[in-house]
Amino acid sequence: SQQGEEDPQALSIQEGENATMNCSYKTSINNLQWYRQNSGRGLVHLILIRSNEREKHSGRLRVTLDTSKKSSSLLITASRAADTASYFCATDAFGNEKLTFGTGTRLTIIP
């Protein structure tokens, strides 16, 4: 079953703009992670945020987590053509390492 739901399903922006995508989930979590997938490839881990954290940064990435709303957002600043990919959120529960993935946001950066 899908735990997370990303929004929007697809997003197109001009190079240099910021991209924001959101993830909502249904049950209590231990960690929330974001992954990137280029077309036809495996997933690449971007960032992990724990349930007791509210915000985390990594380079041009900023992730927020609101456990009261069961939602997270991923912000990519100063987007580049190479950021074109699908982005997935994934969650795991306490005592359970299994990751449950959302449906993904397809991001297209227009040069």
Place this chain on the structure above:
Amino acid sequence: DGGITQSPKYLFRKEGQNVTLSCEQNLNHDAMYWYRQDPGQGLRLIYYSQIVNDFQKGDIAEGYSVSREKKESFPLTVTSAQKNPTAFYLCASIPGPGGGYTFGSGTRLTVV
């Protein structure tokens, strides 16, 4: 470099055949996972193994089988009982709880 190797990259299966997808890792990770991805969709968990000689069913295990005889290897067999096997299959591993997964580059399976 350490990583996960999936082979083959492309695989074609005839109706009624069993096929085995290979997943090998040299990361010394304990836990390994198999996911299935259908076009435009997220990943669904097929099977996972947290230790050698032990594995558990995921959300969509029917028609699939696995083994974990070695820490480095977690092959997935798609049996003839899997009625809709055409999909992209991804293998992943993790060293322990609370970390990010490392994924292989995937195997695209097509029924012909």
